[in-house]
Amino acid sequence: MPEPLVVIDRVGKSFGATRVLKEVSLTVGKGEVVTLIGPSGCGKTTLLRCVNFLETYDSGAISIDGETVGIRIGADGSRKARPDREVAAMRARVGMVFQGYNLFPHLTVLDNLTAAPVKVRGLPLKQAREKAMALLERVGLSEKAAQYPAALSGGQQQRVAIARTLAMEPRLILLDEVTSALDPELVGEVLDVVQSLAADGMTMMIVTHEMQFAREVSRRVAFMAAGEIVELAPPADLFGNPKNDRLRAFLGRYQAAHRI
Amino acid sequence: MDIAFLLRILPALLEGLEITVALTAIALVGAAIGGFVVVAGRRSRFAAVRAVTIAYIDIMRNTPILAQIFILYFGLPEIGLYPEAFACGVIALVLQNSAYAGEIYRAGIESVKRTQTEAALSLGMMPRRALFDIVLPQALRRVLPVLGNQAVVILKDSSIASTISVNELTQSGKLLLDRSAAPYETFFMMAALYLAMAAIVLGVMKLVALRFPVRT
Amino acid sequence: MKLSVLSYMAWGAGVTVMLAFAVILLSSVLGMGLALTRLYAWPPLRLLAAGYALVSRGIPLLVLLIGCYFSLPYLGITLPVYAAAIVVMGFYFAAYMGEVFRGAIMAVPRTQWDAGRSVGFRGLQNFSVVILPQARRLCVAPFLNTALSVVKNTSLISAIGGWELVSAGREIGERTGELMPTYLGVAAGYYLICFPLARLATFVERNSHA
Numbered sequence: 038m039p040e041p042l043v044v045i046d047r048v049g050k051s052f053g054a055t056r057v058l059k060e061v062s063l064t065v066g067k068g069e070v071v072t073l074i075g076p077s078g079c080g081k082t083t084l085l086r087c088v089n090f091l092e093t094y095d096s097g098a099i100s101i102d103g104e105t106v107g108i109r110i111g112a113d114g115s116r117k118a119r120p121d122r123e124v125a126a127m128r129a130r131v132g133m134v135f136q137g138y139n140l141f142p143h144l145t146v147l148d149n150l151t152a153a154p155v156k157v158r159g160l161p162l163k164q165a166r167e168k169a170m171a172l173l174e175r176v177g178l179s180e181k182a183a184q185y186p187a188a189l190s191g192g193q194q195q196r197v198a199i200a201r202t203l204a205m206e207p208r209l210i211l212l213d214e215v216t217s218a219l220d221p222e223l224v225g226e227v228l229d230v231v232q233s234l235a236a237d238g239m240t241m242m243i244v245t246h247e248m249q250f251a252r253e254v255s256r257r258v259a260f261m262a263a264g265e266i267v268e269l270a271p272p273a274d275l276f277g278n279p280k281n282d283r284l285r286a287f288l289g290r291y292q293a294a295h296r297i
Numbered sequence: 298m299d300i301a302f303l304l305r306i307l308p309a310l311l312e313g314l315e316i317t318v319a320l321t322a323i324a325l326v327g328a329a330i331g332g333f334v335v336v337a338g339r340r341s342r343f344a345a346v347r348a349v350t351i352a353y354i355d356i357m358r359n360t361p362i363l364a365q366i367f368i369l370y371f372g373l374p375e376i377g378l379y380p381e382a383f384a385c386g387v388i389a390l391v392l393q394n395s396a397y398a399g400e401i402y403r404a405g406i407e408s409v410k411r412t413q414t415e416a417a418l419s420l421g422m423m424p425r426r427a428l429f430d431i432v433l434p435q436a437l438r439r440v441l442p443v444l445g446n447q448a449v450v451i452l453k454d455s456s457i458a459s460t461i462s463v464n465e466l467t468q469s470g471k472l473l474l475d476r477s478a479a480p481y482e483t484f485f486m487m488a489a490l491y492l493a494m495a496a497i498v499l500g501v502m503k504l505v506a507l508r509f510p511v512r513t
Numbered sequence: 514m515k516l517s518v519l520s521y522m523a524w525g526a527g528v529t530v531m532l533a534f535a536v537i538l539l540s541s542v543l544g545m546g547l548a549l550t551r552l553y554a555w556p557p558l559r560l561l562a563a564g565y566a567l568v569s570r571g572i573p574l575l576v577l578l579i580g581c582y583f584s585l586p587y588l589g590i591t592l593p594v595y596a597a598a599i600v601v602m603g604f605y606f607a608a609y610m611g612e613v614f615r616g617a618i619m620a621v622p623r624t625q626w627d628a629g630r631s632v633g634f635r636g637l638q639n640f641s642v643v644i645l646p647q648a649r650r651l652c653v654a655p656f657l658n659t660a661l662s663v664v665k666n667t668s669l670i671s672a673i674g675g676w677e678l679v680s681a682g683r684e685i686g687e688r689t690g691e692l693m694p695t696y697l698g699v700a701a702g703y704y705l706i707c708f709p710l711a712r713l714a715t716f717v718e719r720n721s722h723a
Contacts, residue, residue: 091415121423129421139416142512143434153420156430185512205420356700359707361665363672363679364700371686372693449571456573460672467576474583481587484580488572495571 039066042209042240043088048097050083057083059264060097065209065242070235072243072251072272075261076287081244084261085211088242089131090124101131101209129157132202132210136217138194140186146173146197147182150204157205165204172200176230192223199230210234212243216250228254248291252276260284303482306473310486313469318494320386320455320465325448327391328398335399336406350399357396362457365389370461386458386465394451401443405436438511445502449495456491466490518685518698525681526702532599532677533664533706539603540663541656544610551615562611569608575669577601582673594675602666609659617652618644657714664707678702 043065050058058080065071073081086092088099090107099106107124109117141149150169154160160168173179176196178189186194195215202210212231216224228250235241235254245251251258252272260268260275260283268281279285338350369385380388409432417427437444459468470487474480550562581601585592592600621644629643671679682699686692 089419091419125418125421125423128419131419133416133419135412135416137412139412141413141416141431141435143438143509152430153417153422156426157421187512201420355708355711356704358661359665359704359711360700361668361679361703363668364682364696364703367679367682368693368696368700372696375691375693453571453573456575457669459575467573467579470576471579474579480580480583484576484584487576487580488568491573491576492568492571 039068041065042067042069042102043242044098044100045084045088046098046100048084048087048094048099050080050087050092050094050096057264058087058094061261061264061266062097063259063266063269065240067240068238069256070239070241070243070254072245072255072258073261074245074248074251074258074287078263079261080264081261082213085213085242085244088209088211089128089133091133101127125157129153129205130208132205132207134195134198134202134210134212134215136214138186138191138198138218140194140198140201142186145183145185146178146189149186149197150201153201154204169200169204172203173197175203175233176200177226190223191219192226195219195223195227196230199227199234203234209240209242212241212245214244214246216245216247248276248288260287262287299479299482302477302479303486306477306483306486309473310466310469310483310490313464313466314490314494316383316463316465317452317455317467320383320390320458320463321452321494323387324390324394324451324455327387328394328447328451331391331395332398332402335395336402339399339403340406354396354400357393362389362393362454363460365392366457366461382458382461382463385461386455386463389457390451390454393454394447397447397450398444401440401447402436404443405440406432408439409435434509435511438506438509441502441506441509445499445506448498448502452494452498453491518689521685522678522681522698522702525676525678526706528676529664529667529678529703530706532595532667532670532675533660535599536602536606536663536667537660539599540606540610543603543607544612545614547607547611548614548618551611552618566608566611569605574602574605574666575672577605578669578673594670594673598667598670598673598675602663602670606659606663606666609662610656613652613655613659614648616655617648620651621647654714654718657710657717661707661710661714664710665703668703 041064043063045061045063045065047060047062048058049056049060061080061084063071073084075081083092087094088101088106093107098108098110104127106127107119109119111117140146141152144152147166147169150172151160151162151165154165154168155162170179170182173182176199178193178196178200181189181193181197186197189197199210199215215231216227219227224247228247231241231243231250232254243251243255255272257269258272258275259266260279260281262283268275268279268284275284276288279288335350335354338346339354341347341350366385366389369380369389370382373380373385406428413431413435414424414427417431418424422430455465456467458465459471462468466487470483473483477483547562547566551559551566554562578598578601581597582594585597625643625647626639629639634642667677668679670677671683678699682695682702686695689695
């Protein structure tokens with residue numbers, strides 16, 4: 038078991054009266070890729086967003102490299118929100134790629150990549166640009182550096198988004214349904230990039246509907262339903278020999294839908 | 298239409314035009330900056346600040362600028378302040394239009410999707426940085442046309458200053474109309490000058506919009 | 514504040530409301546005509562209408578009022594101040610109302626026309642049964658905002674000698690010498706008249722985002 042990077046310990050969250058996360062626990066080791074799957078509303082995206090504190094959580098603790106995310110827990114168990122500065126510093130070391138790419142439309146592709154390193158880390162622009170070009174090479178889009186996001190296809194925008202998170206040298210990357218908004222023929226190019234990140238040893242937490250991809254890239258897959266992790270196993274076991282009824286039903290529905 | 302007459306009255310009108318341009322320019326800058334103060338207050342975390350700002354916008358929205366300028370020019374002397382007419386004009390224009398500018402800025406900011414802020418935050422930017430470097434540039438580009446319209450409104454409202462005898466274009470025109478026997482030419486010239494200025498304002502805004510297009 | 518002062522101001526406010534009402538009525542009728550012209554008439558007329566809108570929105574209302582006040586005697590026309598003001602303001606705001614109506618009609622999705630045609634409506638009937646009701650819903654908020662502007666702009670009538678709320682205030686101020694409270698009272702008067710309109714507009718704006 039590799040050294041733990043992300044420790045999610047009995048995390049709970051409610052949206053008003055609805056309990057969205059119920060005592061969820063999960064550990065992600067360094068270099069591990071863990072994928073969360075499950076039906077809509079099961080809480081997988083909410084859990085992911087709690088890891089970089091885009092969502093707050095009410096109980097339990099999430100820690101990255103030993104530091105609790107978003108809150109400080111006192112010796113007496115009291116929970117105090119961390120100041121903006123600390124949360125921002127933590128987020129700078131955690132990358133997130135969104136379903137809707139969320140590139141900054143008013144900046145060129147290159148400027149999208151240099152914005153954070155320059156403004157957050159204080160990197161000199163020239164250096165930031167060199168690193169950015171190298172990253173664009175890596176995702177295969179160096180010729181698009183001077184273009185604006187609107188001129189790129191969805192798959193290309195998403196690859197730029199991945200490069201943008203890499204520019205901050207994160208220790209962990211969160212991927213939230215990164216191919217769900219893409220036309221089918223563009224999905225492959227994005228998944229290839231994610232695969233290469235995994236091969237390079239990047240720790241990742243992925244939320245996806247792409248079961249085949251989850252199978253290929255993950256060390257472990259977690260199936261969530263109604264706010265809990267119901268089954269957690271390596272993909273071969275989880276997909277090949279599902280133990281939980283709800284998981285079986287979920288996989289069954291998925292296979293039926295894709296038989297067309 | 299007596300062209301010779303037109304040319305004779307032009308200098309007098311141009312003197313007034315200068316004042317109009319000065320009034321408008323200062324008020325534009327004032328309202329543009331004031332708008333930021335208003336939108337900041339409107340979006341403040343403190344309920345009291347928000348309440349005061351909303352009340353301010355409400356009052357500006359529901360009272361005519363003529364009343365405001367009279368309060369400033371005729372009312373302030375009663376509490377010991379004696380502002381010049383020009384200053385009253387500027388202050389009234391800025392107070393009124395800061396409220397409108399602030400609401401325009403707010404509409405722009407709220408039209409930028411929350412996901413942009415989330416992307417900025419997730420890259421490690423502080424909330425204020427995300428607002429100023431990512432949201433605001435997009436917001437302002439989106440509302441440029443509306444801001445342009447508001448600028449023309451400021452230009453037209455500058456004519457109100459004539460009611461407290463500021464010697465801007467409308468006042469110059471009024472004096473000419475009083476004295477001359479050719480109202481058509483005077484009126485025509487006044488109207489043409491205002492239209493020309495409005496066209497210039499809108500033209501400048503168009504150029505700005507070309508330089509900073511919305512790119513979605 | 515003395516009762517006689519209050520009732521004098523109230524009378525002024527009443528005149529303001531009546532003037533505003535007349536202007537709103539006139540400008541709405543003209544504005545609707547303008548909107549339809551710009552949308553559906555013979556192209557040269559459309560251009561004229563567009564030019565009219567442009568001119569109205571580039572010249573200050575005060576200039577138009579003053580211009581008319583001075584020109585009408587030369588044309589031999591002696592209109593009472595109120596009538597002249599209502600006509601000028603009516604034509605001025607017709608441009609704005611025209612934009613409101615035109616914008617609302619254009620905001621009804623193109624697909625609605627197809628929908629209407631596909632159930633058998635044609636031309637004028639399609640327009641009045643399918644498009645107009647939807648446009649009506651869309652135009653309420655900007656219409657109210659324009660109406661608000663009309664109320665506030667009636668204050669300019671005082672600049673050409675018409676008697677309304679600001680004039681009432683000025684007379685009271687000159688008589689009592691207390692200008693600040695009087696003009697604050699005038700502002701308060703406008704606030705009271707405009708407040709319901711503004712609230713209604715905000716309410717409509719918020720609820721048309723369903």
